[in-house]
């Protein structure tokens with residue numbers, strides 16, 4: 390292995406990077422840290438027309454959030470003189486020359502010129518640590534352009550100069566750069582620069598196996614942050630895009646990932662970015678948070694009308710665990726509150742007659758009418774009244790109501806009971822609701838429903 394190990398993440402801020410793009414940064418980071426090496430962050434903004442600070446800032450914010458730190462930072466737009474001197478060197482040594490562009494003349498009739506690399510027309514081979522031995526005949530590339538002028542290097546040239554000067558030992562990047570590698574190796578040879586070790590990572594695909602793209606719904610990494618994903622989960626997920634530890638472990642901390650990471654376990658075939666899997670992983674991380682931590686996250690996202698509700702303090706110990714059970718990301722707390730899914734824990738629901746009636750599949754062929762349901766709810770009230778207030782727990786309510794529900798048909802009793810308490814098609818079961826609301830409030834809601 391080359392020493393010292395230096396990797397780099399070299400994004401072009403010409404558009405909003407999507408989450409999959411950060412997989413390259415994650416691998417470069419894990420590999421460098423695994424070997425006690427260095428990681429370079431290089432913003433490739435030589436295309437001044439298309440690069441923007443907004444995109445660059447988003448890249449910096451995303452990496453910072455994920456905890457991917459770098460040891461050195463560069464911006465290609467600040468390195469013009471360096472590229473110029475190396476271009477001049479290649480021209481002086483006969484490896485490059487100024488030629489007229491076939492793009493023709495500019496507006497004043499001057500022929501635009503470009504700088505071309507004098508192609509030695511040979512076979513170039515390299516051993517990619519993931520893809521294996523790769524050979525190219527560079528003849529068909531011709532004398533390719535390496536700069537539009539002495540002050541405007543193009544991508545291939547700047548990358549090679551920088552990888553050389555920054556002492557990059559391992560170039561870790563997406564598979565879409567394989568075809569750029571022969572050109573870059575030719576330039577390295579002309580500069581007398583060593584060829585780094587290449588690791589071209591498998592493509593990232595959408596679940597439909599087409600290339601992941603913004604157009605296909607791929608999101609910026611900061612969107613996950615804003616939706617309340619945990620950075621530990623996202624880092625873990627990105628590390629698994631094309632790599633695994635070789636056993637069935639799926640939840641690995643940053644330090645475990647650093648310990649376990651190796652190119653031997655990077656696959657060649659495309660890796661699928663699956664939102665469902667990511668949400669699952671996030672939930673696993675939420676489940677492992679200490680109580681104080683997840684409560685803080687939930688409380689931060691509850692709206693004021695809930696936080697300041699007179700019953701909030703008394704009921705929160707029971708309500709918060711029910712919320713956490715139902716979410717995969719903390720952002721869903723806000724969504725639940727907005728869609729009214731949390732209202733019934735605090736306020737009596739608005740009821741609609743049609744929904745009080747147990748739906749077809751709950752009735753199991755039994756007859757229903759408003760009178761029948763009214764009778765059932767009235768009986769449920771009398772059962773609940775028989776429980777002393779200090780014994781009014783989930784278990785006790787279940788014990789008392791269940792035999793009656795078995796006798797009448799479960800759906801026939803439990804559906805209207807639950808609906809009367811929550812006013813929603815979907816909510817926790819009626820025993821849970823009684824437990825949270827307490828005897829007085831539960832009976833009040835059932836009465837209100839009968840009256841309705």
Ligand code: GLU
Pocket residue numbers: 399400401433548561562563566
């Ligand atoms: N700037 C290039 C990109 O964003 C990466 C160059 C490289 O990794 O060699 O695709």
